[in-house]
Amino acid sequence: IFRHANLGGGPPNSGMLALAADDPQAKSSTIPNQSEWDFVACAMPVLFPAGVGELLSLGLHGIALSRLTGLWPAMKCVTNVCDGGASVDLAQVRPTIQVPDLGDFQKPSSFIFFAPGSVELERHVFEERFPAAFAYARANRINEIVQRGRRDRVGLVAAGKTYTDLKQALHEMGLGDAQLAELGVRVLKIGMLYPLEPSVVREFAQGLDEIVVVEEKADLLESQLRSI
Numbered sequence: 001i002f003r004h005a006n007l008g009g010g011p012p013n014s015g016m017l018a019l020a021a022d023d024p025q026a027k028s029s030t031i032p033n034q035s036e037w038d039f040v041a042c043a044m045p046v047l048f049p050a051g052v053g054e055l056l057s058l059g060l061h062g063i064a065l066s067r068l069t070g071l072w073p074a075m076k077c078v079t080n081v082c083d084g085g086a087s088v089d090l091a092q093v094r095p096t097i098q099v100p101d102l103g104d105f106q107k108p109s110s111f112i113f114f115a116p117g118s119v120e121l122e123r124h125v126f127e128e129r130f131p132a133a134f135a136y137a138r139a140n141r142i143n144e145i146v147q148r149g150r151r152d153r154v155g156l157v158a159a160g161k162t163y164t165d166l167k168q169a170l171h172e173m174g175l176g177d178a179q180l181a182e183l184g185v186r187v188l189k190i191g192m193l194y195p196l197e198p199s200v201v202r203e204f205a206q207g208l209d210e211i212v213v214v215e216e217k218a219d220l221l222e223s224q225l226r227s228i
Contacts, residue, residue, distance in 0.1 A: 009070030009108035015063035018074040039074040046194040048160025052086035053093040070107040100135040142191040149181035155211040159190035196224035
């Protein structure tokens with residue numbers, strides 16, 4: 001169902017978002033799991049909220065991204081976010097959606113899943129809709145360099161809830177923004193885990209000697225970053 005819906009696109013005003021309940025530490029599940037690989041297999045973009053507020057903001061971005069491109073984004077909702085709670089200021093978490101200029105891009109709306117039509121839909125996903133998703137991510141700063149200095153030499157990269165764990169670890173070591181700048185540490189926060197938008201990665205990596213990727217389980221983020 002996911003593969004077909006993601007390939008087919010939809011009408012001009014359609015917007016779809018898949019929510020994945022993910023439990024990488026098997027806190028309340030029988031086995032550890034990492035849902036993003038299921039969505040990668042279906043060529044579905046994966047958004048990874050860092051906290052309760054981003055469930056709302058990235059959820060709205062996911063629907064807007066789907067409406068623009070015809071892709072069916074997924075949102076990775078991990079136990080340590082969904083088992084918690086927070087009070088959020090809706091004025092702060094409601095995003096201002098920036099729709100990029102995609103030129104002559106056309107959102108598909110086809111549900112004839114037989115070759116050669118299905119082969120063309122697959123080509124459209126990777127050669128036209130993924131670049132459109134990259135343009136959306138850039139315009140809306142879904143991935144963002146949140147810490148940088150003039151003499152940076154080490155980069156730290158993390159996505160979603162793992163990013164907040166990284167920030168907590170740095171805080172407990174007494175490393176705030178000023179200390180990180182003094183030590184030459186740059187930090188990249190990822191909101192769209194897949195596909196990884198390349199231009200922010202190249203900007204982040206410029207001038208660094210080493211990049212450390214912090215992520216749970218299999219290396220989806222690291223492998224994409226290395227290939228870029």
